[in-house]
Amino acid sequence: MPTVTFDIDDLMKLAGISITREALIEILSSLKCEAELEIGAKMTVEVTSDRPDFFSCEGLARGVRLYAKGGKGYFPKHSSSAPIQLYVRPSVSEIRPFIVAAAIHDVQLSNEAMVQIMQLQEKLHNTYGSKRFKASIGVYNLDNMQPDMIYEALPPEDFSFVPLEESRRMDGREILRDTAKGREYSPILKSFSKYPLLKDSRGTVLSMPPIINSEETRVSETTRNLFIDVTGTDEKAINLCLNVMVTSILERSGKVQKVEVNYKNKKVVTPILGKTKQLLNLATVKAVSGLSLKPDQIIKLLNRMGFESRPASGKQLEVTIPPYRVDIIHEVDLVEDIIMAFGLNNMHSEFPAVASIGKPLFGSKFRSRVRDLMVGMGFQEISTYLLSNKALEDKALCGVTGAVEIEKPISSEYSAIRTSLLPKLLLFLGNNAHVPYPQRIFEYGDVVKVVNGVAVTSTQLAAAISDYKVSFEDIQAVALSLFKNLSKEIEFRPIAREPFIDGRAAAVFIDDKKIGSLGEIYPRLLIDFRIDTPVGMMELNLSSLLSLESLFRG
Amino acid sequence: MSLSQSEAQLLECLKKLGGQANASQLSSELKLPESSIFPLSNLLATKGFVNVTETLHENYILTEEGVYCLRNGLPETRMLNFISSHGGSVPLKSLASVLKPNEVSAAIGWGRKSGAITIEKRDNLPNALLKHKQKSELEELLYKLKADGEKSSLSPLDQALSQPLIERGLVILRERTEIVLQMIREPESATILNALTSDLIRSGKWKGSILRPYDVTASPPSLKIGKKHPYLQFLEEAKEILFDMGFEETSGPYVENEFWNFDALFQAQEHPARAVHDNFQLKGITPIIDAPVALIQAVKSAHENGGGTGSKGWGYSWNIDIAKRPVLRTQTTAVSVRSLFDRRTPPVKTFCLSKVFRPDLIDSRHMVEFGQLDGILGDHGINVKHLLGILTEFGKQLGFNEIKFTPGYFPFTEPSIEAYVKHPKLGWIECLGSGLFRPEVLAPLGIKFPVIAWGIGIDRLAMIRLGLDDVRELNTLNLEALREWRWW
Structure with a gap:
């Protein structure tokens, strides 16, 4: 949002009023202008981008004058000279x-x-x-x-x-x-x-x-x-x-x-300084604001916002829009001005009597159960950014494909969305090499991969154990215990691929479908991440298991 | 009554020594300084295991001089032997060869007093003359004191005789308090164990043992326990409030298209209203709008001419290619508007709490990825008062009892309202942005009832709750900070 700086005395003079700074700030706030800074005689306010007429002291002064004293429409002076x-x-x-x-x-x-x-x-x-x-x-x-x-x-x-x-x-x-x-x-x-x-x-x-x-x-x-x-x-x-x-x-x-x-x-x-007309339905004023206002009250409130209006029928007002009010494109825009003139803090609030049932997102209960089990197994939960970068993903995953990349990143550190949680866990461990062991951490979160031009989000769980001595079985036991407690048969099949040590890595299968892998991290990679203790790690895609959360399962 | 390890060991030792022993015996047996025995004895006496008696002992101890005389004879003995071996008469001066200077007067004094010698002048020199050789009674006493210096075991005569020895610096009298412990009750267990084991329990051996007591005031090692992440827990608790208020949680894609992120929210293409915040454009995603053609058309006309809503619209030529562009979601309102379109029958009460992404200079207050909470409530008869009611209630549930409102600006709501809540220490904090969805947003979606929308920069509140002053700490990589973090 733009900020506008002005001389306070200049504004008061233009507005033809003399009030305290506090009173001025109060009026400005009622006009959506938030005082940000006062240095000596100058004040800086944040204005909203829909009100270009407030981009300088003159327009602000007009707004303040009308709000404080009301007005009778807009009449600019014209010169008699030919165009x-x-x-x-x-x-x-x-x-x-x-x-x-x-x-x-x-x-x-x-x-x-x-x-x-x-x-x-x-x-x-x-x-x-x-x-x-x-x-x-x-x-x-x-x-x-x-x-x-x-x-x-x-x-x-x-x-x-x-x-x-x-x-x-x-x-x-x-x-x-x-x-x-x-x-x-x-x-x-x-x-x-x-x-x-x-x-x-x-x-x-x-x-x-x-x-x-x-x-x-x-x-x-x-x-x-x-x-x-x-x-x-x-x-x-x-x-x-x-x-x-x-x-x-x-x-x-x-x-x-x-x-x-x-x-x-x-x-x-x-310039085309014509005044446009906007019809305002009295019913709309009531429906939107919830205020029961009589037409003459509405006319007065509109006056304080610089609008001239007159009854057009029993049910409508015809409101004249001055040429500088470019934000009025619908009658609801006038209702907002009526509310601003009335004062939001003068309105009664009412908790809506709408009967409804609060409900967490599908998968929330499952997520909560998995997190409880991980915490029960002594793991500290961590929370990392979804934003990552290709260099990190490449390093940790020994080559990454399908990452969503930002065209013009602000920082190279945050230039893509993570495709896996594992790189962040390695980064985390590397960052805490000096912290007492054992370190047991996990993250439950989303990753995104591009498949045929479409971004696909999946919900993953990753966990790592780092200590002076860590074996394949240590992390395998975590996976086994987790799924035992979720009443799911888990099957391990050997895999040989980085980032794991050959012969110390397994693919994890549930219902005959591969959902992830686990193993001992290859030492070269540990060194790359400045980790000098062995690490057992697993990462599993739990998207297909979210339905386990239903209370009664057949 | 429980016994410390040292107490139990002392009792055990006392038992071995026949149930009675003094401190020095115990000290040498237990290899502990005597000074440690005294406090232990007192503790055991208090607990009723021993009687402690204290006796005052006076002992004659030979000084260095005394030990010399014991080995070489008393000065008088040496003098008599010398005179005798030199023919019964020697010049006094020559006595210096067997007597130290400080011994001469004592030896001569004793000799004259006992009548063993006389002093006479010969050749004008004083000479010592042996009258009759006799033994000094002190000689014997010195031997006796060396063997047993205990005053109480000496006869009164000997005690009187030892006085000259003290005066002559050969013996000193030293006082010493001795304690004697006498066991009056045996401890229940004689075995001291470091740990209770399953063997001991099963075998019943525990009955005859005592477990080594701990210094319970000392600090144990700290545990590395598993904990949930505080930021995520805070979000969970915020969600709980919304469930209690009857809101249903929804979710949507992080990778959005501009249509749902901006156009469906009546944010005009290439208009300041769209540039309220910048966005991240993406590579490698197929541009597509996942919406029915009728909806796309309706959004197009809303932008161009108001689409029959009574609005003038933005008055420009809407470009579908811009709407197709994939972006990282900049606002969870994109999810709200999707949920609204999916439901369409009142009441609609949903919220989305998730991540949004906006280009910004990264510093302690700004991060390109942050959490946002967006809620909507739509039903017939809903108006601004209900919006204020929802915000007031949500503020209260968060623990803020004071709330105030100012008008605001959001491209997709009219009226737009911002809410501030009062924090006891920080004062008024800008907390919520809200409003009623514009007709130009609702009509294309086919929504025929008013809808309240409100959003919160939840990270700001999380920072206040978690006491952080850098927004990046919400996703900290610092394990110690997480281990040490606590709610209260």
Whole structure:
């Protein structure tokens, strides 16, 4: 979940309230924002990814203001100027086809406001923008631009400009190669022969989306008029980003001027700050929340969350959704807001009177019996991760096949799922070579193997005895006693294979079916695992025996 | 009355010595210092096996000087012999050849007093003249004291005579307390055994033996006992609570496809809601969705346009190939939604407690594999109040009597609620995530009743319960830690 840092006084001022920090934290918590950190005048909150309007101080302040004082709908200020024209050339259609834009006049930007704009831009890029791939936001000083604007793509060597933070003109290739942002986002453009550009009527390059803006259009505290564009591959995402940017900036100051985006075959006027309507059934409110609320109570609660609503019929309300609330896609989303306004801790809880029978998983009782028997035979239970790695499995099993492998592991230690418990037991013993003997350990757990492209899980039991002297019979006796107590005939047949010593290994058969093997571990392997005492070990697949758990067996 | 090994040995020795012996006899017989005999005697006297009598002994002991005189004669004897062998008169000075300087005055004093010699001047020198040779009575007494110095066996005369010997430093009188033990009761058993054996029991020999007592206050060796794993035991106990609350346990595959892990949970492909957490993609697994075509279609339309649920949906083109991709299960909610689809008739009350996998930087608080508990409850008429009721009850059963709620966000529930429980030492701990499944989740599955879903990062609670501060210790490779671990 994204975190947002803001200046507490700035937020209070924007919200038009003066409350204690505790009261502020309480309100934020009611709005799903969890205070994480307070350093001096700054506070950091964790916000939820469904509320991009909370990705900066402005939106948070609006939320806090409405929650504390209620509101009467959303009315952004519009400038009287005619829309700016923006022309989209077909050359971008295969690269980065869509652009939306807006201008904001008469802004007053404090240092804190600049910080918040940058934070908002970054949070939107990393979430809805898919790291600038789907949507990338540019903020410009409109006074240094000469409309009309042109959005087109050119070969990288055919243009040059001074990028932000740089002191010389660079062409497209140089920007990708020599600037920090260029290197970071170059994978988005690298494969194309042309790079997208925003230019003005003079032919001046204003930016190279989604990489960098020009130094010339840099925004500072003295900037009075802003231009904002969002380019990308997903129209929904770019509109969302533009709306959140514009509505947030407007919380401080300014009037919005529209931009007409002219494609070859269509024209779009942005930002689309239209208000959508959502019908809310009173029955849904009751069914979901369990609260018996009258329509006017619901209207008041919705007001505290920034929604204007009115009765649409005896059974419904018509709720107006402000353009920054991108999370409202169903009436239940409004019910949540009603509950938030009501206060979860003001609600009564009720244990549901649903008659049902609690029941453990099939195999649980069998598992419990086997574990009891192993403990009874003096074995310490161990619990290891399912995640393992091929090197460990290979080493212990003398070659492993059918392991489920992770494509991009975080750590080489955890890069596959175990196919057997034995490697983990050897690892465990090797890790405890200095601990008093005898060591008797067991694990009851799952392993996964790929069979014909399908991952098959089986439930296994593995046990090991390590002491100054351990014989084949010591571990064989464990298997025998275990199955005697499970009323199962067990049969041992000689096998000759690693990791066991020749002549000291047996396959274990139950009902004429092989379920595993046991024996004395080959000394070379013990050395590999830094174990210097003999080890008797067994591993059995118990999946087919789980049905033994039924209380009455025929 | 029980006897220690040493007590029994002493009694046995006493018996051998005829039922009565003093400490020094016992000491040499038992090869024990006399100082050990005294406390044992007292213990045996307390237990009624012996009478102990203490006697004060005074003994005359010859000093080094005394032993010298015994061998060479007393000074007076040597003086008389010397004078006699030199013609009955010698100059006093020459006595130095047979007397040590400190003996001269004692010898002359005795000689004059007894009248054996006189001192006269000859040639202007003092000479000793022998009058009559006689034996010193002290000579005999010295022999007697050497043979038996016990004061009580000397006649009063001898006792008086020994006084000059003491004064002359030839003899000293030493006092000594001696104890004498007299057996008054024999111990029941004379045989001391280290262990009771089946032979002894069968033969009846145990009746005549005593077992060597242990020092019961000393520590025995510690046992390496078999124990169940504490983390797994904690999980078992959490499950017990859910069984008691009427929940049925379910399970599902670790290797999931994105369809059940994300799409069926209305987590849009390539949307921040899906990236709430990252996932592990896998190699070597055939991409496939194990679900009926109708369900896949219904999920597709829910994503694209709400699928007739009254929702707008996510408004994008749903890609079945993404849904087919095999992943390691990132949430046990994937199991819950499978169980819901398998059952479909209310009430549905299930839970899954198992492992989930998420890429994360591994540290003391994060591991790429961890335990998650996910429960669902679906029935007609279920609402948020019941959700709060379930969470409150589960918290209580875990031992947390205070619980508070805040709104939260999960892509598949609306409303979404997080719960905090109050720990006596740690304060409020974020414990549960929950909500009512969204209509876009339920409708494609064909579920026509509301369903509560709630989940717990169970490892966090396990760490608190087990007193660990590193999540990786839940799966420790440290045998000593497991051997030493205890519940209380």
